[in-house]
Amino acid sequence: MGEELKLLGVWGSPYSRRVEIALKLKGVKYEYSEEDIFHNKSASLLKYNPVHKKVPVLVHNGKPIVESQVILEYIDETWKDNPILPRDPYERAMARFWAKFVDEKCAPALWKSLMGAGPEREKAHEEAHELLNTLEGELKGKKFFGGESVGFVDIMANFVGYWVGVLEEAVGVDVLTEDKFPVLCKWAEEFRNCPVIKENLPPRDRMVAYFRDQRETITTFYKNKA
């Protein structure tokens, strides 16, 4: 069957990498197209995501799906091998709740506490600590948020699992420390060492250099978007 699957993404974006993890976990083949998100968005991107004009965009047989959490659910429902979400409705609700928590609360606070400036950064730093504490509590006793293997919440938490460490190195600030968050740090290490995930992480040196150099551009870009 002529199935067309294309992913519009950005190499350093945790959001588009989430989609790649999900597709690779399911063994699904796709064509990848790199977007120049800061300077020159492609005609395809603008056509397929006119509302937000962002990546990732998954285009399946010409039909676009956008927003990483929505895309992950679509992938799970379309390719049924190696399920990402649990089957039980209550477990699924818990997964969706924690995915939203990680994405809408943790990631922005962590980003601001690392890439922000002045009093806003201080406030974000405190907030990030509280949120990481909550996350640590949710993880206790489990290898992954998904249980014995990587699942929906783990994938959505990729920012915490890898990007936080990279940003910490780039800006010389520590947030996710082992003394304060031993369970989360262990999880992050397990996450990064998972075969599919390990192969799919953007190269660390390149990322550190990128965030260091681009800090100015990114900070202004996100300031204007907020």
Add this chain to the structure above:
Amino acid sequence: MADQVTLLDFWPSMFGMRCRVALAEKGVEYEYKDEDLWNKSELLLRMNPVHKKIPILVHNGKPVCESLVIVEYIDETWSHKAPLLPSDPYGRARARFWADFIDKKFYNLGQKVAMTKGEEQEAAKKEFIQSLKLLESELGDEPFFGGKKFGFLDISFIGFYCRFYTYEMCGNFSIEAVCPKLVAWGKRCMEKESVSKSLPDPQKLYGFVLEVKKAMGIE
């Protein structure tokens, strides 16, 4: 074993309304508990320690939080009747996308339209109307966002429709003048018992918002 279902809610909440409508669509019997948000109950704090917010669905003692998560949970648990999400993955992805859009845009913009004045309010009104038009275009010529049948996306937005009167009165504009199809959609939804019995009177809601503004010292 009889199901024990409780909804911790706050009557003016558009997020709570989503859960009420979803439960009504499925014909689920439940206990409704109205919370005083300025004096949250021990039950609320215990059931949602992370966010300390309503709505919370408690099913046989186990809490589910976040309104859209609750609606999907309701759809999957009482799956024998009135499916809320479409069955095809693409249709489901579209519904989830637009529900996420509604969450990202309308609550904050609506708050600004209702609670601010002058330039800030005008800017909010402009973006609010733009967002409404975008949503209206998704409706197209179908009776509901779900197509021929009332569903997940209709449920996601109906609580905001209930606030249209408040936004119009506070912002001094007519939503029907800019988005007639959306208003017609709202009226059509209100003809359904699951909706009309779950939503408060728009005028009562406006009165409540005025009281809040007064208490906060906003003219």
